[in-house]
Amino acid sequence: MPKIEVIRKKILESGLNSFFFTKRSDIFYMTYFNSSNAYVILTDKENIFITDGRYYESAKEKLKDWKVILLGKDNKNILEDLTEILLEKGGKSIGFQEDSVTLSFYKKLTEKTDLKERLIGFTNFIDEIRMIKTEDEIQIIKEAVKKTDIVFKKLTSEINKFKTELDVRRRIIDLIFEMGGTGESFPAIVASGKHSAVPHYETDNFPIEKNSPLLIDMGMKLKGYCSDFTRTIFLGDVDHEIRKIYEIVKEAHIEAVNTVKEGVKISEIDRTARKIIEKYGYGDYFIHSTGHGVGIDIHEIPRISKNNDDVLKENTVFTIEPGIYIPGKGGVRLENIVVCRKNQPEVLTETSLDLLTF
Incomplete structure (x- = not known):
């Protein structure tokens, strides 16, 4: 089974609608694409890669099986942009990597919407798969x-x-x-x-x-x-x-x-x-x-x-x-x-x- 499908299976078995990945090495593991500012959302059907303008064109060219989304479009604040994407794509139950985000990032991501109620924290979520x-x-x-x-x-x-x-x-x-x-x-x-x-x-x-x-x-x-x-x-x-x-x-x-x-x-x-x-x-x-x-x-x-x-x-x-x-x-x-x-x-x-x- 391709590695993305193994991860997707774990997401669904964990009772989640989607998972929000922020750890750089996990993102590379799933995509083989190097970016210093990238995020991944996996849902039951979609592979979503999110990055800024420095990497967007290259990601679109290389990640053929991914929906690539540009962060900060129309001069939007990047964290507000991420929040909107998660609300739109993530569903009601979104796993996230609480071991790889700062408290500041988490607070800014969740301060203006009900996203906080949807996010469920996990540690080392795919470490055993990567092992x-x-x-x-x-x-x-x-x-x-x-x-x-x-x-x-x-x-x-x-x-x-x-x-x-x-x-x-x-x-x-x-x-x-x-x-x-x-x-x-x-x-x-x-x-x-x-x-x-x-x-x-x-x-x-x-x-x-x-x-x-x-x-x-x-x-x-x-x-x-x-x-x-x-x-x-x-x-x-x-x-x-x-x-x-x-x-x-x-x-x-x-x-x-x-x-x-x-x-x-x-x-x-x-x-x-x-x-x-x-x-x-x-x-x-x-x-x-x-x-x-x-x-x-x-x-x-x-x-x-x-x-x-x-x-x-x-x-x-x-x-x-x-x-x-x-x-x-x-x-x-x-x-x-x-x-x-x-x-x-x-x-x-x-x-x-x-x-x-x-």
């Missing part, structure tokens, strides 16, 4: 991952010429564009020495230390979808304890991946990685979940967490990224993107998990 990727989506993510592997290979081939963390990040961005990406899927983390012990460190103009770990966490946007990738490499000699935790993280990563198959509890994937790290006495230093879904957004459901007892579904795409972080010393994280197939995992990332020194 199961189509083969076309998987192929785009696979392409993004392959290009990210190449970025990493090119980056490490010249790693010794960089002086600071920001030098490395600048080169990552250049390489993403050289490979055809449209940008970073998140600001790359380049963490040298003790900074590698901070899982979401903010890259700085800090000198890259010799004889220390260098954690590189990066991803690219390609055709609207994200990749995500982390390796910890070493410049010069490797400290004995850091080498030890590298091998522990690698073992935890491999065992977690081997747990992946349709029907397994998601918590089992996390617990598999966590038990291995705990076995070696480093449980207190694994301070985040084992992974997260990836797609149009860099963080999607499912969260690969010990507290998530949902079962894994076929064609879910997510990261496996255990880590150990020793404050003041350094850390190791190893991250690949995995697709859950029926009876086994498909690991999209091809870069080796073996320890790399330069």
Whole structure:
């Protein structure tokens, strides 16, 4: 069933006449059209795309199966215009994304009419639909991952010429564009020495230390979808304890991946990685979940967490990224993107998990 019809079915099963979408990534998911100011209304029969004059002509040309409506026509206030469209098209029961609109937007939209009585708020309305990727989506993510592997290979081939963390990040961005990406899927983390012990460190103009770990966490946007990738490499000699935790993280990563198959509890994937790290006495230093879904957004459901007892579904795409972080010393994280197939995992990332020194 086409994705729009799957969403429409959920709308009707929820007892709604229509649904008003405001979340940018959900709108892209339904239309594959990028706009910084767009809204979608799905009714039982109509697909309605609403945007302003900057995108209107392009949307009319590209969205052949959609009724495209121009916002702000005849110098109307955009929010008043939206209100009129919702009153005309939405029916008496209109779902909306209360998790993606501001309170100010909601108040202005509903202050002059009975629209407030018609709107029913939902959170994460189509997240579970988006979680199961189509083969076309998987192929785009696979392409993004392959290009990210190449970025990493090119980056490490010249790693010794960089002086600071920001030098490395600048080169990552250049390489993403050289490979055809449209940008970073998140600001790359380049963490040298003790900074590698901070899982979401903010890259700085800090000198890259010799004889220390260098954690590189990066991803690219390609055709609207994200990749995500982390390796910890070493410049010069490797400290004995850091080498030890590298091998522990690698073992935890491999065992977690081997747990992946349709029907397994998601918590089992996390617990598999966590038990291995705990076995070696480093449980207190694994301070985040084992992974997260990836797609149009860099963080999607499912969260690969010990507290998530949902079962894994076929064609879910997510990261496996255990880590150990020793404050003041350094850390190791190893991250690949995995697709859950029926009876086994498909690991999209091809870069080796073996320890790399330069």
